[in-house]
Amino acid sequence: MKKTFLSFIFVFILALSAFPKAPPEVRIKAEARVENEIIMLGNIAHIKGNREDVKRIERISLGYAPKIGAVRDISRSRIELSIAAAGYSKTGYTLIAPPQIRISRLGQQLDPERFRESITKAILKRFEKVEVDFVRIDLPLPFDVPLGEVDLKPKFAGVRNFFAPFSVPIEIRVNKRLVQSISVDVEIEGHAEVFVANRDLRLNQRLQESDLRLERVRLEKPLNNYLRDPKDLCGMKLVKELSRGSVLTNDTFVADVVVKTGDLVRIVGRSDKLRIFVNGKAQGSGRIGDRISVKNLQSNTLLQAIVIDEGMVKVLL
Numbered sequence: 001m002k003k004t005f006l007s008f009i010f011v012f013i014l015a016l017s018a019f020p021k022a023p024p025e026v027r028i029k030a031e032a033r034v035e036n037e038i039i040m041l042g043n044i045a046h047i048k049g050n051r052e053d054v055k056r057i058e059r060i061s062l063g064y065a066p067k068i069g070a071v072r073d074i075s076r077s078r079i080e081l082s083i084a085a086a087g088y089s090k091t092g093y094t095l096i097a098p099p100q101i102r103i104s105r106l107g108q109q110l111d112p113e114r115f116r117e118s119i120t121k122a123i124l125k126r127f128e129k130v131e132v133d134f135v136r137i138d139l140p141l142p143f144d145v146p147l148g149e150v151d152l153k154p155k156f157a158g159v160r161n162f163f164a165p166f167s168v169p170i171e172i173r174v175n176k177r178l179v180q181s182i183s184v185d186v187e188i189e190g191h192a193e194v195f196v197a198n199r200d201l202r203l204n205q206r207l208q209e210s211d212l213r214l215e216r217v218r219l220e221k222p223l224n225n226y227l228r229d230p231k232d233l234c235g236m237k238l239v240k241e242l243s244r245g246s247v248l249t250n251d252t253f254v255a256d257v258v259v260k261t262g263d264l265v266r267i268v269g270r271s272d273k274l275r276i277f278v279n280g281k282a283q284g285s286g287r288i289g290d291r292i293s294v295k296n297l298q299s300n301t302l303l304q305a306i307v308i309d310e311g312m313v314k315v316l317l
Contacts, residue, residue, distance in 0.1 A: 024053040033105065035147050037064060041062060110144070168184055170183070194217055194228050200243050201241065203239070203240060236253045257286065267305060268312065
């Protein structure tokens with residue numbers, strides 16, 4: 001009895017294997033929407049058949065999907081060629097599809113407020129020591145971008161003066177891939193404490209800290225055009241007259257020569273925590289930061305030194 005049952009099972013399996021497999025069926029509607037950049041047949045078709053055939057046909061590529069807002073028409077004959085290229089004969093499958101299939105791209109709407117947020121955050125980070133007011137940000141109308149994680153990156157490299165109206169390009173990246181770039185017009189106002197003349201100052205006058213005071217003003221030029229640190233006053237002279245209250249910008253002063261050839265100078269030497277002072281004589285002229293030769297009047301040796309203040313140079317020991 002047991003042998004008879006096993007024989008029956010064996011014969012049944014042989015019969016199933018001898019029975020021809022039904023060809024896979026590929027059914028496509030006249031319109032389809034896809035998510036990804038590459039159209040796979042499995043994205044637009046309903047496929048019936050054995051598991052191996054279904055997976056194989058699903059992976060057949062039909063090329064690039066259209067951009068958001070555009071459409072692409074794929075002909076039935078184009079799909080037949082792609083299936084044939086995958087190794088299927090015309091009798092090896094059934095295709096149920098209209099002569100043309102219209103493909104569009106699924107997307108997500110990008111909220112314009114995200115542009116405001118990204119621009120505001122980037123500018124405030126750039127000007128942490130400036131009081132910034134946003135006069136206007138011309139936001140774009142809502143539009144669609146591909147599905148995925150969206151990241152907006154303002155690019156300020158081409159902006160010369162943030163305190164005059166400017167345009168900033170913004171890269172739109174989806175899943176870290178650049179998909180579009182748009183330009184947004186921006187206008188901001190900035191206020192910061194900068195040095196202004198404390199009294200009327202004459203041409204060629206050497207600047208002293210008592211000549212100036214810090215005052216909060218509206219910025220009209222790039223921030224680095226203004227004098228804000230008292231340390232930057234050292235060795236500077238005016239190249240134009242300034243009335244009381246005038247703002248000091250880079251075009252109003254220049255570095256002056258603070259050591260001239262033949263001047264007696266103090267030579268400062270530093271070795272670890274030890275500082276040594278000796279008298280010397282300048283063998284050249286220089287502004288603060290310039291390298292000149294000086295003679296040590298005690299040893300009559302020539303040294304290379306850096307000018308650090310009026311009548312003072314520094315050598316490294």
